[in-house]
Amino acid sequence: MQRSRRLPNALLGLLGGAIAIVAWWAAVTLPGGADGFVAQFSPLHALAALPGLVADEHLLSHVAASLRRVAVSLGWALVVGVPLGFALGRSKRFETTFSPTLQFLRMISPLSWMPIAVMSLGIGDRAVYFLLTFAAVWPLSMSTAAGVAHIDRRWVQLGESLAATRLEMLWHVYVPGVASHVLTGVRLAIGILWIVLVPAEMLGVSSGLGYLVLDARDRLAYGDLTAVVLTIGALGFALDCAARAARKFVGGMPGQD
Template structure:
């Protein structure tokens, strides 16, 4: 496919996405308008009231500080998940007896909702950032384990044989064969992990912390500032969309570079 057809397809996708978003906003506005006739509180959840509440969020509620705090927690939780998940995923594929020993336990733990650990995290770690980091890392580690193991499984065996024939050391095999070969899979797992993290973040930030988007949701609810609450929900959705878009772009670029190197 040439450059012009690709650009046309890209802009067509953007136009269709924008049209779909406009339809959803229109349906939202219509539903709130119909409900507002019977319930005055429903009018506070309209798109217009949410947009009008954004300046107050920025100036009075320090929206930027809450966003920065949430993003920092996402970064720390994802870093912990990377530190645990990537080596574990690599090991359970390379060491067969370890996979057989750990697979039932990992599958069992993977199916437990991260939010189920909230009471245990609070009792053992205490309220605050550390409990939030634990919940986020627990939520994000499983996509990274599975994607890393899949990346090692799909690694071209010819590259491994080439490295072995050149008498490469374990460190050289790791950094020059395995890391480039599984990077695209790991980034795909990271994209999935970010989506899960962003869902778990809001309830996790209700564990006695004093900042963050989850805390801001509780604060606006307690103040009965429902238009501001709706604006915070829009901010959460917008930031999540941007994070996913960035992760997709990095993963696609890395996959393209890998295909170019294979050719």
């Protein structure tokens, strides 16, 4: 029964995508005609340009560069955000002391740091890593803090009654208890990373999807530009699906809510 439901849902999703493509084609083609300037951004031009971008490995190398930056920045965000969230959720005093400052920083747009990042770190990957990491830290820390706060206190009391060490408590109680929340934060962080990535890659780097958007614009290759935009959307959707699948898998394991 569940599989039979998934198939119609998938078909409905494909139908919605087809309707969106038709609406996109109509919006850029009908007002000025098939030979108009805006028609260069049609899905037909994008699909025609995509094989050429892939064939010469031009697109794939930029995709690899962008995915590398996302992976590195997500790794740094995990290193910073998970311990920070654990401290916020575990210690009321720590949360009371630092939560206002962290909430203030969280509300600053990562892109507003672009001039400071360039002047401090220079043009290149380091500035991009800083912006992406800053953007991804907050959903990870907030989700981790929520996970720690919602751990069943009976498990904590049981571990303490068995004289478990701090390391044993961390590994057998807290890590399983917050795993699904951390993965929820990872999914949110990936979404934010993917949004910030494109403008961040316009900071003078010579690779990446953001750079490729500017390059296609400067070459007046509007079909290529639209194809890159479609690639950005497809990759972001794939990353979100992977994060959602990991969250469901962990959430279905024994001991998870």
